[in-house]
Amino acid sequence: MSSEEGLSSTITDWLFINSWWLLLPFVMLLVVAAFIVAFVLLLYMISPLISPKPLKLNGAHVVVTGGSSGIGKCIAVECYRQGAFITLVARDEAKLLQAKKELEKFAINDKQVVLCISVDVSSEYSQVESVIKQAQEKLGPVDMLVNCAGMSISAKFEEMDVDRFKKLMEVNYLGSVYPTRAVITTMKERRMGRIMFVSSQAGQIGLFGYTAYSPSKFALRGLAESLQMEMKPYNIYVTVAYPPDTDTPGLAQENKTKPLETKLISETSGVCQPDQVAKIIVRDAVQGNFNSSVGPDGYMLSALTCGMSPVTSITEGLQQIVTMGLFRTIALFYLGSFDSIVRRCMIQREQSKAADKRE
Numbered sequence: 001m002s003s004e005e006g007l008s009s010t011i012t013d014w015l016f017i018n019s020w021w022l023l024l025p026f027v028m029l030l031v032v033a034a035f036i037v038a039f040v041l042l043l044y045m046i047s048p049l050i051s052p053k054p055l056k057l058n059g060a061h062v063v064v065t066g067g068s069s070g071i072g073k074c075i076a077v078e079c080y081r082q083g084a085f086i087t088l089v090a091r092d093e094a095k096l097l098q099a100k101k102e103l104e105k106f107a108i109n110d111k112q113v114v115l116c117i118s119v120d121v122s123s124e125y126s127q128v129e130s131v132i133k134q135a136q137e138k139l140g141p142v143d144m145l146v147n148c149a150g151m152s153i154s155a156k157f158e159e160m161d162v163d164r165f166k167k168l169m170e171v172n173y174l175g176s177v178y179p180t181r182a183v184i185t186t187m188k189e190r191r192m193g194r195i196m197f198v199s200s201q202a203g204q205i206g207l208f209g210y211t212a213y214s215p216s217k218f219a220l221r222g223l224a225e226s227l228q229m230e231m232k233p234y235n236i237y238v239t240v241a242y243p244p245d246t247d248t249p250g251l252a253q254e255n256k257t258k259p260l261e262t263k264l265i266s267e268t269s270g271v272c273q274p275d276q277v278a279k280i281i282v283r284d285a286v287q288g289n290f291n292s293s294v295g296p297d298g299y300m301l302s303a304l305t306c307g308m309s310p311v312t313s314i315t316e317g318l319q320q321i322v323t324m325g326l327f328r329t330i331a332l333f334y335l336g337s338f339d340s341i342v343r344r345c346m347i348q349r350e351q352s353k354a355a356d357k358r359e
């Protein structure tokens, strides 16, 4: 007797039946059930991975807060070049008009319009709501909102003016909540739209000098994740962008007071040009990608910090699964080098203080 016959006779003995083939229907049922379970599991895994339909920028109405300078201006240019109608939002009217002039050089047809609105996005919700209403009356419902208005202050925690913590939260976080709140009802009704939040690499890792800035950028991620879960059934897609240092008036301003440690640590991922950053951000927003990063460091940081954030393509999900352990290993080296920068700067400061005393 072969071992197989031996096994089937043991099972049939145990079940008190005399022929193994009587088990066949049960075995088949089991196999079918297993297939159904596997299929349902696969559907669950695949369903969040289905990519949204890209947004057509030609003829779309795009609102860009912080659109009068730096990254925001370049995002506006990028959308305008693809045929969009643009509303620029910022406080300084002269800068807005200047940006409008620059944008208009890139028109691709004579119907395109650039509207300028002067408002502080962080002051009063009612004000923001009323200017968005004006913009919608003039250029139609908003198809894409880019929340780019923001500012950065870097300093050591104990040297940061206490009111700056509140200020950065107001401008960077609430200044993104208000415009979003003002456009979302119409987007839901139309069952379409894109919301973009411009965070920062400093919204993925906390760094020396960014105790006030980083939290305001981390907050955007929490907002974006929650909002995306609410908005997905309405075909509204949320994107969070995490740019590295980018050559803008905002960065020049920040550099005036930046601690040496922050400077040295930030140099790790270099300085990008705003038009390149804007191209990547606009491409990701059009595709409805939840995550938008720039450069190899940006790619690693995003894979490493993906957590429970939504996935928008099968390749993105697979890449995260495969690379996470490797990137964590690399990250440990980065963290080691940041620690050593901080230690070296501290020793240097103490030495120069001691030398000053001796003189």
Ligand SMILES: NC(=O)C1=CN([C@@H]2O[C@H](COP(=O)(O)OP(=O)(O)OC[C@H]3O[C@@H](n4cnc5c(N)ncnc54)[C@H](OP(=O)(O)O)[C@@H]3O)[C@@H](O)[C@H]2O)C=CC1
Pocket (backbone or CB within 6 Å): 065, 066, 067, 068, 069, 070, 071, 072, 089, 090, 091, 092, 093, 095, 119, 120, 121, 122, 148, 149, 150, 151, 152, 171, 172, 175, 198, 199, 200, 201, 242, 243, 244, 245, 246, 247, 248, 249, 250, 251
């Ligand atoms: N440059 C960089 O290195 C990086 C920047 N970022 C983020 O990108 C965004 C843009 O940065 P960047 O281009 O450097 O900045 P800029 O300082 O060059 O531009 C900031 C824009 O936001 C507007 N703005 C600022 N505060 C307000 C407000 N309260 N209400 C309305 N508009 C406002 C400004 O106009 P006005 O002053 O007239 O209101 C301006 O148009 C920021 O959110 C920043 O945190 C992220 C990563 C890197």
Ligand SMILES: CCCCCCCCCCCCCCCC(=O)[C@@H](N)CO
Pocket (backbone or CB within 6 Å): 151, 152, 199, 200, 201, 202, 207, 243, 244, 245, 246, 250, 251, 254, 265, 266, 267, 268, 269, 297, 300, 301, 304, 327, 328, 330, 331, 334
């Ligand atoms: C595998 C792990 C890779 C880790 C890479 C780490 C790179 C750290 C560099 C951080 C740079 C922070 C830029 C902040 C820019 C900003 O928002 C302000 N300039 C705004 O003005």
